[in-house]
Amino acid sequence: MDPFFAFAAEFWWLGPAVIAGGAASFAGIRYARHQRARTLEYAAARHELTVARTRLLSARAQAKNAQATMLAAKSARQSGHGSSGELDEARRAIDEAQRELRSAQTALRGRRLSVKAARATLRGMPHDDEHLPLPRLIAEHDAVLASWVAYETDPEKAIAFPTMSDARVPATAALLTSIDKARWLRPPPGRPTLTPEEFARYRAAVTELGATFHAAEAAAWRAAGASGRPPGGTPGPGLPPHLRGAWEDLLENARAAAVSAAAAATESARDALWHAAKRSPRTDAHRPEAPPAEPQNPSGATKPDAASGEGGSSSAADKTPGSI
Template sequence: MEPIWAALTELWWIPPVVVSGGATGYLVKRRRSSMNGRRLGYDAARLELRQAQRDARAAADMARIARAEAARVAADRTASRADAEAVASARRALREAQRAARAAAAQVKASRVRLSIERSALSSGGTPPLERTRARHDAVLARWMEYETDPARVIAYPQMSDGRRPATAAFLDALQRARDARPSAEHRMTAEEFSAYRRAVDDLERAFEIAERAARGQAVQPELPDALWDAARTVVLRTSDSMVAWTQRWRRER
């Protein structure tokens, strides 16, 4: 037994080191997990900016091609090799390509704004990005449920529950997409998944606004460029902590 006790005496330091190492590893992993959670918005915004830049380059190329094609058709018209309808069609295609290029350029600017906001949020702390997005999602659900559960609103705005209405149908589709993209509590999201979920919530907010305005008989503009919606949503991002607090208060009152 003496050799065994001698070995145990010499190795007394191993269990404390293992325990200490495990605790340290757990703390590092927990901090890294927390940091990764806070980086979700920033990493997703970087991905979205890169995609917006690629889309803008492609749209600009298409606009240049359309301009060259319009010039060619105009020259053919001068030489009597094309008719007036061909010229008009080429000009329409050019206008559409130019409009798409402007929208894509605006999307790049909006993506840069979002990246700047997420960078500031990353350095200043505050509510994590996923929690902010869930709060926005919950806020739309809360507003919609008011039309479903308030008898006065049900009577005044029946269109909000009528899936045959185009605007309401579009909202219900967006509602399903956002529900499908929403992660469970235990799921660890990637930047790509978070970007998809945030975009689904963006679309849900837009669809609800259109459906609500249509139900109230107000003019709607469903073709509003994405960049303008993104610019408007920067206000939501800047006041995200207030939205989280509002959603939590609404849940308690219900």
């Protein structure tokens, strides 16, 4: 028998074993990758918890060092070698250390709650790829960018809210900075997943982007209402919560402007009527049709002309009928 056929007949099971092993390895690698992508948010929350614990330990050490410096300054002051300025500086250092310690303790409690929330989300998460943490975070990033691009590409919004494109406005400048930061931390399309540290940084950047966008949008709405450029249409009950205050301010400014315009128009109309009545002559109803007739003297004597000089010095008693 041919040696090749003899080997194939003896070790025929090697081919199926290799194929099955390769398929199992591929399935295992894919499952492990899916599990890492599924637990990415939970791993990032645990990483942030570790960072918060490290910060708390550093804050405690800083507080103890500040207290030691304070005691050394008091001792030097009591011995007459220290100054009051060193003691004041040590007190300020203790105050700063205490504030940092309280902040670190609060941050640690928040990170613990984040870990619990991520664990609860992981338990109820569907197994499809759309609900994985990274695709969900990328979709949130895209939604914020789409809302911002609407103010750039929509002519009506661009005219009504010009501050959304003006980098000189502080809120818009902060928004543009957040957009650039989130863009650099966003994973490229060919990269399937991120490390927990990278995901935590990217998630923080997207959260900051959403906050700065809401602040810039609310500031743009207030500026539009203050400048007399209200947006077209009525937002209705679907207005986002961060814009309700700005919309109320805009309506209040519009009402105040309408009341001022109405008062100014009323005052202008009253002035115009008053000036017209002052310049116009009297109406025919108050004007006589002909001048009154000169009264006739029955004695035939002429009435002296008061405007002329003749007879101006004679009195009315000198011109009686008997004297003529």
